[in-house]
Amino acid sequence: MPGNTLDYNSLFNRNLPAPPAQWTGHPKYNFIGGHSDPDMVPMEGFIEAAGNVFRGDPRNISMYNFDGGPQGITPLRQFLVDKLASHRGINTSLDEILITSGSGLAIELINEILLEEGDTVIVEEFSFSGALGNIRRRKANMVAIGVDHDGMNMDQLAQALEDLQSRGVRPKYIYTIPTLQNPTGTVMSMERRFRMLDLSAEYGVPIFEDECYADLIFEGEYENAIRSLDDSNRVLHIGSFSKTLGPGTRLGYIVAQWEVMSRLLSRKNDAGTGVLDQMIVADYFNNHYEEHILKMRAALKRKCDVLASALRESFGPNVEFEVPRGGMYLWVKLPEGVDSRALNMPALREGVAFNPGPDWSADPDAAASYIRLCFALPSETEIWEGVEKMAEVFRKEGALP
Amino acid sequence: MPGNTLDYNSLFNRNLPAPPAQWTGHPKYNFIGGHSDPDMVPMEGFIEAAGNVFRGDPRNISMYNFDGGPQGITPLRQFLVDKLASHRGINTSLDEILITSGSGLAIELINEILLEEGDTVIVEEFSFSGALGNIRRRKANMVAIGVDHDGMNMDQLAQALEDLQSRGVRPKYIYTIPTLQNPTGTVMSMERRFRMLDLSAEYGVPIFEDECYADLIFEGEYENAIRSLDDSNRVLHIGSFSKTLGPGTRLGYIVAQWEVMSRLLSRKNDAGTGVLDQMIVADYFNNHYEEHILKMRAALKRKCDVLASALRESFGPNVEFEVPRGGMYLWVKLPEGVDSRALNMPALREGVAFNPGPDWSADPDAAASYIRLCFALPSETEIWEGVEKMAEVFRKEGALP
Numbered sequence: 001m002p003g004n005t006l007d008y009n010s011l012f013n014r015n016l017p018a019p020p021a022q023w024t025g026h027p028k029y030n031f032i033g034g035h036s037d038p039d040m041v042p043m044e045g046f047i048e049a050a051g052n053v054f055r056g057d058p059r060n061i062s063m064y065n066f067d068g069g070p071q072g073i074t075p076l077r078q079f080l081v082d083k084l085a086s087h088r089g090i091n092t093s094l095d096e097i098l099i100t101s102g103s104g105l106a107i108e109l110i111n112e113i114l115l116e117e118g119d120t121v122i123v124e125e126f127s128f129s130g131a132l133g134n135i136r137r138r139k140a141n142m143v144a145i146g147v148d149h150d151g152m153n154m155d156q157l158a159q160a161l162e163d164l165q166s167r168g169v170r171p172k173y174i175y176t177i178p179t180l181q182n183p184t185g186t187v188m189s190m191e192r193r194f195r196m197l198d199l200s201a202e203y204g205v206p207i208f209e210d211e212c213y214a215d216l217i218f219e220g221e222y223e224n225a226i227r228s229l230d231d232s233n234r235v236l237h238i239g240s241f242s243k244t245l246g247p248g249t250r251l252g253y254i255v256a257q258w259e260v261m262s263r264l265l266s267r268k269n270d271a272g273t274g275v276l277d278q279m280i281v282a283d284y285f286n287n288h289y290e291e292h293i294l295k296m297r298a299a300l301k302r303k304c305d306v307l308a309s310a311l312r313e314s315f316g317p318n319v320e321f322e323v324p325r326g327g328m329y330l331w332v333k334l335p336e337g338v339d340s341r342a343l344n345m346p347a348l349r350e351g352v353a354f355n356p357g358p359d360w361s362a363d364p365d366a367a368a369s370y371i372r373l374c375f376a377l378p379s380e381t382e383i384w385e386g387v388e389k390m391a392e393v394f395r396k397e398g399a400l401p
Numbered sequence: 402m403p404g405n406t407l408d409y410n411s412l413f414n415r416n417l418p419a420p421p422a423q424w425t426g427h428p429k430y431n432f433i434g435g436h437s438d439p440d441m442v443p444m445e446g447f448i449e450a451a452g453n454v455f456r457g458d459p460r461n462i463s464m465y466n467f468d469g470g471p472q473g474i475t476p477l478r479q480f481l482v483d484k485l486a487s488h489r490g491i492n493t494s495l496d497e498i499l500i501t502s503g504s505g506l507a508i509e510l511i512n513e514i515l516l517e518e519g520d521t522v523i524v525e526e527f528s529f530s531g532a533l534g535n536i537r538r539r540k541a542n543m544v545a546i547g548v549d550h551d552g553m554n555m556d557q558l559a560q561a562l563e564d565l566q567s568r569g570v571r572p573k574y575i576y577t578i579p580t581l582q583n584p585t586g587t588v589m590s591m592e593r594r595f596r597m598l599d600l601s602a603e604y605g606v607p608i609f610e611d612e613c614y615a616d617l618i619f620e621g622e623y624e625n626a627i628r629s630l631d632d633s634n635r636v637l638h639i640g641s642f643s644k645t646l647g648p649g650t651r652l653g654y655i656v657a658q659w660e661v662m663s664r665l666l667s668r669k670n671d672a673g674t675g676v677l678d679q680m681i682v683a684d685y686f687n688n689h690y691e692e693h694i695l696k697m698r699a700a701l702k703r704k705c706d707v708l709a710s711a712l713r714e715s716f717g718p719n720v721e722f723e724v725p726r727g728g729m730y731l732w733v734k735l736p737e738g739v740d741s742r743a744l745n746m747p748a749l750r751e752g753v754a755f756n757p758g759p760d761w762s763a764d765p766d767a768a769a770s771y772i773r774l775c776f777a778l779p780s781e782t783e784i785w786e787g788v789e790k791m792a793e794v795f796r797k798e799g800a801l802p
Contacts, residue, residue: 005633013517019663023470041459050451058442061649069424104672116414232406248462248676262420271505274675275649
């Protein structure tokens with residue numbers, strides 16, 4: 001018998017997705033995902049921070065959850081308490097913050113404690129692919145609400161809540177990315193934030209506020225978080241460090257009161273979030289956050305302008321998009337009838353990668369003519385060249401006149 | 402309506418475990434978990450490594466999976482290829498290694514791709530609590546096999562496989578910690594390793610080999626991994642960096658061929674394992690592994706001897722244990738009839754923490770009279786004092802004559 005290869009196909013869980021293709025490297029013109037600007041990674045700052053933290057107590061590394069316990073190390077949570085107060089208007093405390101391994105894990109944990117198969121959640125019609133995928137994997141139902149320049153449409157939301165209630169359905173949450181929405185880049189108006197809280201109270205449905213991008217407003221004062229307006233534990237608030245420092249730092253966070261926090265902890269089975277990341281980022285940000293974020297915002301704004309100009313030059317009137325007030329994406333509409341999924345492989349063959357809109361849509365077909373472009377990673381030259389190449393490919397494929 | 406607090410109890414997933422108590426700090430005499438020796442954390446080495454890696458390409462941080470793609474960064478996987486060859490006899494390649502956020506996530510991923518509710522797995526009667534808990538959470542059945550000085554009992558294993566086959570049950574895997582078993586500290590003989598592979602082939606059941614502790618053999622040559630004897634993809638092999646560097650570094654790994662690797666990747670939804678950890682550990686270990694591990698082993702051996710002496714002094718003939726060839730635990734048997742779970746809180750009140758045996762047992766009651774003690778974290782003085790205090794408490798509670 002030895003020598004026969006084991007047949008795993010008959011052993012695998014029968015609900016697995018199709019396996020991915022083997023990884024073959026990054027595309028030359030890379031507009032996908034949430035990659036960030038390499039010139040904005042504070043490499044010298046990280047060396048300085050490492051020098052500081054690795055001269056500290058070695059039990060931070062030799063022990064599980066040495067400093068601060070299972071919710072994350074104290075200096076990083078303290079940084080968040082301060083930053084959320086000064087930048088987002090949120091009044092919170094160390095006890096209400098949970099550090100997670102990226103905000104993806106924050107979404108996973110919140111879904112884990114709230115969702116069962118067959119549950120209903122409310123989402124924005126276009127939204128973060130990772131959040132939508134997580135909800136789909138759990139076989140929960142999504143009710144999609146339109147998003148315009150001022151964020152989620154509150155009349156539609158009120159109507160949806162009313163309809164669901166009349167059918168005896170209480171949604172588990174309203175998932176929103178109010179500030180620099182992903183992918184549309186819109187910012188919800190203050191009026192709508194207040195209205196959403198009222199609706200949350202009226203129907204007893206929590207708001208799941210994802211502020212992954214809120215730090216990346218290009219300039220000026222901007223809208224406070226919905227969580228800052230909430231005095232009744234109605235808002236579960238999450239955020240990320242991946243967008244301000246780079247996704248190599250796998251750090252996100254959840255703000256929630258103990259009733260919810262204790263449940264999150266009961267499902268956080270990862271033996272703690274990476275402490276090296278936490279220590280280095282806490283030290284760097286406690287010393288350099290303000291200067292870093294100003295530099296980052298300015299750099300992103302420049303690249304955003306370049307991408308917008310490149311699109312206008314190469315695509316002319318064949319694309320529609322709104323230049324956002326911040327963030328790292330343009331949400332671009334191709335001519336009606338074009339299916340961006342069909343353009344993906346032809347573009348990749350020419351070294352150009354973009355995200356087809358359907359991955360960022362509760363109803364994939366509703367976003368068939370959209371693409372999402374991330375402008376943070378490529379250099380200005382790469383943006384110009386990449387967009388030109390993309391237009392060539394799209395033209396060759398008959399997607400543009 | 403606003404002002405009413407939202408009632409989350411009616412929203413939570415109904416299958417959640419009880420929420421934990423709020424964290425109140427670490428115990429003074431800490432013999433629990435897999436904490437490691439603070440004096441053995443190479444803090445200066447980490448500063449040097451950080452200086453090296455943060456002078457490298459910033460795209461390691463600004464991009465998801467920049468160097469090496471979703472399986473982990475190349476230098477860390479190369480270190481593992483080399484170490485597994487030189488220390489564990491395993492002939493593998495970069496393509497067969499997946500870096501995970503701790504070996505707990507390795508177990509999670511393997512279970513995720515193989516297990517469904519109602520499946521059967523084979524485990525050692527005493528085994529890693531995290532693995533047992535993960536299997537239980539998935540509502541899979543466990544068949545427990547005895548462990549003696551030479552590891553898992555192969556006659557019992559053969560019998561169990563035969564019995565299961567006769568009932569039409571094909572177990573999904575045989576989970577074993579062959580080298581410095583957790584909690585018993587035993588090392589499976591080479592003869593049994595060969596026999597296990599034969600049984601795996603005969604019954605078409607993979608071996609899930611967990612070698613989290615194998616690097617921590619105190620001295621001399623020792624048994625190669627079961628994976629090193631396997632030419633037919635029968636063994637899924639995992640390991641960890643938490644035990645050689647400290648659990649603050651959340652890094653583990655899986656060795657598996659593409660058929661399995663591709664499925665693991667399809668379920669690895671964490672956007673990559675923390676790159677700062679990977680970079681620093683890869684640089685440090687590529688330069689200093691051999692000297693580090695020798696120092697670590699010697700330090701652990703000293704503490705192991707201290708704990709054994711302290712137990713003999715404070716408990717005398719009332720405890721039985723075998724001094725292991727390595728690792729960081731003693732698996733200690735209290736007098737028959739004692740239930741270690743009942744001693745947990747009284748000891749904690751005196752500042753002494755140990756792991757009750759039942760958490761490390763497929764059948765909790767079968768390990769009622771056992772406790773697991775980790776000797777890596779406490780200082781020699783703390784070991785002496787802690788064990789004395791523990792004996793006092795146990796005596797006061799009537800567990801010792």
